[in-house]
Amino acid sequence: MTDAAAPLPPSVPPSPPSLRARLLRNVLAPLLLTWLLGTAIIVGVAHYFTERAFDRAILSDAYLLASRIKMQGREAVLDLSPADLNTVLYDQQETQYFSILYPNGRLLAGEPGLDHPAVNDDAGGEGEGEAHFMSMQRHGVPLRGVMLARSTPVPLRIIVAQTTHSRQALLNQLIVYAALPQLVLLAVLAVWLQQGIRRDLAPLQALQASVERRDAADLTPLPPMAGERARTREVDGLAGSVNRLLGRIDEGVRAQREFAGTVAHELRTPLAGLRAAAEYGLAQDDPARWREQLQAVLQGQLRASRLVDQLLALALADEAQNSRMLQPVALGELARDVVLQFLARADRAGVELGASGLDAPLRVMADPGLLEGLLSNLLDNALRYGKPNEGRATLSVDLSEEADGVRLSVTDNGPGIEPGQRTALLLRWKQGSDNQRLGLGAGLGLSIVDRYAQLMQATLALDSGPGGAGLRVSVLFPRLAAG
Incomplete structure (x- = not known):
């Protein structure tokens, strides 16, 4: 019986790269690609103009040889002595070869075997003075040559070829001198960027350290960053x-x-x-x-x-x-539901509860929970403290549209509140004189209503009821914008 395999330890996710490394990568990667592309373009341009310069030199030699072909009787000859040939074809670093051929391949002058199949293939149909450059080999040595077709004094092909050591060396020097300074500048730029990014990210690290050093109970604002460069x-x-x-x-x-x-x-x-x-x-x-x-x-x-x-x-x-999240609320429908909830309590308390304007299609921006709590507190306060000393108690919930918005009012015919006490009763733990005498409540009802109204951007007002009797508590909601 074998033991059960031990569970594998949970794999630890790799840590994400630092912001500094990511910024360096995002900056240096495009610069490196740009440098590579620029270097390739420079190499291509240098190769093109180097080839043209050397090709122009061997083409000049080919024209010079073509100009010195003369007719002696019925035969064409090259009117140059060996010393003159050495002077014409002399190069301090390269070795030059030439051949002057008839169309059938017979050698008139120069090096035998310099003719190349590509030369013969391209030779047909050349125009007078037309030159063709080509890459050749002689005894395994790479050459760069030019073939010049002439028809006077007789049809001939003049081929001049040259070894490529100097042009390749010059091309390598151009590449080194063009690419190496850019590479050094790129390295200097990378170091400068690294230092600059480290300096610019230092405030973030300081902010992180400041947050990490804080105690859980320390909720005071973070101190300002030190120094203008850190900001x-x-x-x-x-x-x-x-x-x-x-x-x-x-x-x-x-x-x-x-x-x-x-x-x-x-x-x-x-x-x-x-x-x-x-x-x-x-x-x-x-x-x-x-x-x-x-x-x-x-x-x-x-x-x-x-x-x-x-x-x-x-x-x-x-x-x-x-x-809080304010949303359009049908105020009449919500007020009707709350009034229906308080009907039974009003009947038990002997209070006549009425309503008006609840059928009007009025909508306000409000939080449904806060709005229901606001109206419930107003009705609760009115049922507790809005009963008159004599006669039948009445309580009314009214909804009306005004120029400034929509007003929701709760009116009773009780003893009311003295004008000098109305503002103080909106504070927490403040009670009217009658409540203090009776020992009822805690002085929170109207402060709750006022706070709810503020959260819904509404305005609470305390006034006397009709005829100066009782208390009318109204909440004015801003008009709902069209659309």
């Missing part, structure tokens, strides 16, 4: 984006800490009241006292539940500050 728009933009991200994270952390502290502080009182009522009830033998304390426990639980709901609504508002 670029890209680095400043990246640092600004990091600082804005740190700011948003810091706001979220502060909101969480504030939420946790608020929950701990605000729930301590109702929970302590619940415990005290329960302990007092357990210490009594009279069932009537038990019922009384159970009622107190129920009221304390309702107040604690409402407080938790409001604290969660505040946390939602703080979170929505960075994640």
Whole structure:
């Protein structure tokens, strides 16, 4: 029985190349290709003009030989002495050969065997003075030659050939002198680019080091980069984006800490009241006292539940500050759904709940969750605190279109709020005098509504109801742009 094969270790993905290496590659690779292409062009041009210069020299020798062919009787002769031939064909570095041939291949003067099959193949039909350049070999030595066709004084072919050592050496020198300086310049440019890229990327490395050295609890903005040379728009933009991200994270952390502290502080009182009522009830033998304390426990639980709901609504508002997404919302349909949810509660509380304008096809830019929470808080506040001291309580939800936008209003006929207290009640933990006296609420309802309105770019207003009685809370939403 064999043991099971051991599992292979997970493969480690290769580390990505550095930005400096990638920039060098993206810059130097095109430069290298350009250098290679330029060198090839230079070599081609140098080869072309070198060949033309040497070919022109041997062509001049061929014309000189052709001009010295004379007729002696009925025979053509080359009117040059051996000394003259040495002078004409002398070259300090190369060896030159010549042949003067009849059309049938018979040698008139010069070196035998210099004729080449290619010469014979190309010889037919040459015009007077027409020259053909060709590559040849003699005893395995490469030659460069020219064939000149003449018809006077008799049809002849003059061939002049020359070894190619000097022209090849000159071509090699041209290549070295043309390519080597460019190669040196390319190497110098590579070093300069490497230093420049390293210097320009230093701020990014400093920014990376600054972020890595930070403690998890340190959400303060990054310090500005030291020195003007370290500053670029890209680095400043990246640092600004990091600082804005740190700011948003810091706001979220502060909101969480504030939420946790608020929950701990605000729930301590109702929970302590619940415990005290329960302990007092357990210490009594009279069932009537038990019922009384159970009622107190129920009221304390309702107040604690409402407080938790409001604290969660505040946390939602703080979170929505960075994640809200406004979209077109049919305000009448949403308001109708919320009103229907509160009808049963209004009937139990003896409040006449009405609505107007909900059938109008009005749309606003809003967050559906925030909008529903805004209207629910307004109706909850009105049902709790909007009852008159005498007479039947009424509550109305109205939707209307105005020149500045769309207005959503919740109006009650209760005791209302004094004008001097209305602005203060929009702050957190601020209660009206009646609420403080009755011990109801925590002073969060209107602050939640105001915060929701701000997040949806709407405006909250507190006014008196019809005839100066009650309270009218209205939210004005900007008009939805056409299209």
